[in-house]
Amino acid sequence: MTTAAAGSPRTYQVRTYGCQMNVHDSERISGLLEQAGYVRAAEADEQPDVVVFNTCAVRENADNRLYGNLGHLRPVKDKHPGMQIAVGGCLAQKDRGDIVRKAPWVDVVFGTHNIGSLPVLLERARHNTAAEVEILESLDVFPSTLPTRRESTYAGWVSISVGCNNTCTFCIVPSLRGKEKDRRPGDILSEVRALVDEGVLEVTLLGQNVNSYGVEFGDRYAFGKLLRACGDIEGLERVRFTSPHPKDFTDDVIAAMAETPNVCHSLHMPLQSGSDEVLRAMRRSYRSEKYLGIIEKVRAAMPDAAITTDIIVGFPGETDADFEKTLDVVREARFSSAFTFQYSKRPGTPAATMDGQLPKQVVQERYERLIATVEEITWAENRKLVGETVEVLVAVGEGRKDERTGRLSGRARDGRLVHFDAGSLAGQIRPGDIVHTTVTYAAPHHLNADGEPLSHRRTRAGDAAEAGRAPRTPGVLLGLPTIGAPAAVPAPTGGCAAR
Numbered sequence: 001m002t003t004a005a006a007g008s009p010r011t012y013q014v015r016t017y018g019c020q021m022n023v024h025d026s027e028r029i030s031g032l033l034e035q036a037g038y039v040r041a042a043e044a045d046e047q048p049d050v051v052v053f054n055t056c057a058v059r060e061n062a063d064n065r066l067y068g069n070l071g072h073l074r075p076v077k078d079k080h081p082g083m084q085i086a087v088g089g090c091l092a093q094k095d096r097g098d099i100v101r102k103a104p105w106v107d108v109v110f111g112t113h114n115i116g117s118l119p120v121l122l123e124r125a126r127h128n129t130a131a132e133v134e135i136l137e138s139l140d141v142f143p144s145t146l147p148t149r150r151e152s153t154y155a156g157w158v159s160i161s162v163g164c165n166n167t168c169t170f171c172i173v174p175s176l177r178g179k180e181k182d183r184r185p186g187d188i189l190s191e192v193r194a195l196v197d198e199g200v201l202e203v204t205l206l207g208q209n210v211n212s213y214g215v216e217f218g219d220r221y222a223f224g225k226l227l228r229a230c231g232d233i234e235g236l237e238r239v240r241f242t243s244p245h246p247k248d249f250t251d252d253v254i255a256a257m258a259e260t261p262n263v264c265h266s267l268h269m270p271l272q273s274g275s276d277e278v279l280r281a282m283r284r285s286y287r288s289e290k291y292l293g294i295i296e297k298v299r300a301a302m303p304d305a306a307i308t309t310d311i312i313v314g315f316p317g318e319t320d321a322d323f324e325k326t327l328d329v330v331r332e333a334r335f336s337s338a339f340t341f342q343y344s345k346r347p348g349t350p351a352a353t354m355d356g357q358l359p360k361q362v363v364q365e366r367y368e369r370l371i372a373t374v375e376e377i378t379w380a381e382n383r384k385l386v387g388e389t390v391e392v393l394v395a396v397g398e399g400r401k402d403e404r405t406g407r408l409s410g411r412a413r414d415g416r417l418v419h420f421d422a423g424s425l426a427g428q429i430r431p432g433d434i435v436h437t438t439v440t441y442a443a444p445h446h447l448n449a450d451g452e453p454l455s456h457r458r459t460r461a462g463d464a465a466e467a468g469r470a471p472r473t474p475g476v477l478l479g480l481p482t483i484g485a486p487a488a489v490p491a492p493t494g495g496c497a498a499r
């Protein structure tokens, strides 16, 4: 099919911006293109035949950055006839036809609800030598039913829902990704099993608000049941999820986490603010007491749980007193890590036009104080683990200094980043293998384990990594509803599933 002039397959490159949802969407984009006959361009290839931008509308200046990148590609395209540029993701959903007006050398613009159309749109644009813009207002096909080229041999993302029924005033997700659509449990579990059959050990269930999962089919306990069902999948060693929402968090989820052996004792629960007034202005309908109550119950059921969060500083109208309340909650919650964001206006969100926007230096000063407080706590929490044995799932790309330090890196069951010395096993441990080792040093954002590992288990994921095989899930629908099903994944920073 899609072949370049010399008869060789056309090459593609996907450039991803934004949250984890986008990263997973990009796996689908790659899977679709490869199913259509494209091959991934080599890293160093400066002239792929197709460049796809999977954009994010959440970050500040996201549009300037996109148009800057598109501008850089223009001369490349001029020199490389037949090259095509496609723009998808949240910014495409938001700006639509404006993109081809501002950058007429773009060939395809596709929205968050119609990732599946990309190969056809590319073909049509080539055939008609004209730009194709297709933005759907609602989901066409649930994206997880699309073929997916997975980036990791040992860990996979599985969407359980897309869209969001909340209306947080800082978040663009509801307007770009639509109402929550839940995927059927049987469909989700089949995808998890397919991944495990390929050797994947860890699965992260993904939704903007996993705690409201089931709202579409009338079962408010569906998420806890889903976690328990994951516990029955043989070979699945770690189950994680992101993001929960304090408003919808129910006790049965805590019980399911505590009682299902393969569900990790880690919880990433966005706080956003510790001030009830600010939470009200954000239209987040829990209060700090409820948030801390959930944490207390989680700790009672799982004393080893690592709790992480997202916090926005400098929301319009935030006073010094409000900010102090955030610090109080941070101190009480004892997070093991926090993603902190300075509030910045996101066009199209209600908060962007609110009174009380704060001067940059006020936000900066609070932000620095927040980071100092967070680090003091995460460091103290990490120090408690010195001398403890941790199980590490060896990762790729988690340790930027590994080459220099001679260490390997991976995540402990509670999600903490561990850099470890392979000792006498150097050269034998592969990404995807499991290592037990003892923590010898703690930093605010990671642990080190510099003694001889206590054990090393070779896994099928490690075999796949060694052989250079990436898991692929075919994108078959296992007898479950396709019509109007959920589509793309929501996004953003300061929103949910941001990381």
Ligand code: SF4
Pocket (backbone or CB within 6 Å): 164, 165, 166, 167, 168, 171, 172, 173, 174, 208, 209, 245, 490, 494, 495, 496
């Ligand atoms: S922040 Fe999260 S819960 Fe709030 S509207 Fe955005 S996606 Fe939904």
